[in-house]
Amino acid sequence: MKYRYLGNSGLKITEIVYGNWLTHGSQVENEAATACVRAALDAGITSFDTADVYANTVAEEVLGEALKGERRASLEIFTKVYWPTGPKGPNDCGLSRKHIMESIDGSLQRLQTDYVDLYQAHRFDTETPLEETMQAFADVVRAGKALYIGVSEWTADQIRAGHELARDLGIQLISSQPQYSMLWRVIESEVVPTCEELGVSQIVWSPIAQGVLTGKYVPGEDLPEGSRATDTKGGADMIKRFMNDDVLGRVQKLKPIAEGLDLSMAQLAVAWVLQNKNLAAAIIGASRPEQVTENVKASGVEIPADAMRAIDEALGDVVVSDPAMTAQNGPQKRPV
Template sequence: MKHRYLGNSGLKISEIAYGNWLTHGSQVENDAATACVHAALDAGITTFDTADVYANTVAESVLGEALAGQRRESLEIFTKVYWPTGPKGPNDVGLSRKHIMESINGSLQRLGTDYVDLYQAHRFDTETPLEETMQAFADVVRQGKALYIGVSEWTADQIRAGHALAKDLGVQLISNQPQYSMLWRVIEGEVVPTSAELGVSQIVWSPIAQGVLTGKYKPGEALPEGSRATDAKGGAQMIDRFMNDEVLGAVQQLTPVAAELDLSMAQLAVAWVLQNENVAAAIIGASRPEQVHENVAASGVTIPAELMARIDETLAAVAVTDARKTAENAPAGRPV
């Protein structure tokens, strides 16, 4: 397992991180979740990403229990705050000082740790002054409850404004966590150049496009039983944008590229995002330990320039590249 520096900091993280969105506390039983975490540890993954909203706080508890007994100093544990949690009262959402301060305490208790390595704003809060949010994050760092701060799915302008305030407050905003894959490339036009300028890394989620880039979904064929595209708990909704014959047909054309590199399609997808120098880590999820073992093989892979160009050409008609999509997909106000 290779490690990379996170942003302009001295913190190194595994270039493949384990995340438990849509799995722990909802899709898989706790024993299976623990087995996946232990498989990640065995594979050399040291970085684990979660959020308070995942399974309405249960995912944090499951991850904390799965990591119990591990040497804390050998791990990088990330979590996030923004979306509604708990009974979802008027202050159980957003990036107000009240919600941040209460949320970090709850997250630490559930994770069974005194601090997280990275505390992230899960979305931009349009209803709280950014100064209030960043002051609260700075205080969380000064209290020793988080070592660094990051954001998730912020626009380039939002990242720039947050980074400037963090710098004024003497804390380090070092990461952004966006969706990024061969099929969803909206960060490349604005977010990545701005982040590279500021010393901010990307920790990307959905590098396999919710499983579409594994090639298991084929145009004109029935959906595989038990796949994410059949999951009524939320997985099917997330994957729907890619479930059309044009996209699925283009993905099938990548099979020879993966074969040329002696990679599976999933490994190719994870390795592809790691070719971007601004990406510090690709987050993988798993419902079975063997999925972890397969995906970690993407660490350290170099894809030759000619094959990167072939991938671009193959997916040119179906990849989403519009930088405006980051803002368009952001909540206009606090969700309830």
């Protein structure tokens, strides 16, 4: 397992991070979830990503229990705050000082730790002054409850403004967590150049496009039983933008490229995002331990330039690259 520095900091994280969105506490039983975490540890992963909203706080509990007994200093644990949690009252979401201060304590309790290595704003809060948000994050850091801060799905302008305030407050905003894959490249033209300038790294989610880039969804065929596309708890909604014959047909053209590199389709997808030098890590999830074991093999893979060109040619115009999609996919107001 390879390590990379996270932003302009001295913190190293594994270039493949284990994340438990949409699985732990909802889709996968606790025993299976723990087995996946153990597989990640066995594969050399020491960096783990979660959020308070995942399974309405249960995912943090499952991760905390699964990591119990591990040497804390040998792990890098990330969590996030913004989306509604608990009874979802008017102050149970957003990035107000009240919600941040209450949420970090809840996350630490569920994760069974005194601090997280990275505390991330899960979205931009249009209803809270950014100064209030960043001051609250600064106080969390100074209290020793988080070591660094990051953001998720913020635009380039939002990242720049947050980074400036963090610097003025004497804390480090070192990461951005956007969606990024062969099919979804909206960060490349604005977010990545801004982050390179500021010393901020990407920790990307959905590098396999919620499973689409495994090639298991074939045009004209029934959906695989138990797959993300059949999940009525949220998975099907997340994947539907890719579930059309044009996209799925193009993805099938990646198979000979993967075979030529002696990689599975999933390994190719994870290795592809890691070619971006602004990336610190790609987040992988799993419902079975063997998925972790296979996907970590993408660590350290160098894809030749001719194969990178072949991937672009195979996917053609189904790739989404409009930078405006980051803002469009962000909440315009708090959900509660």
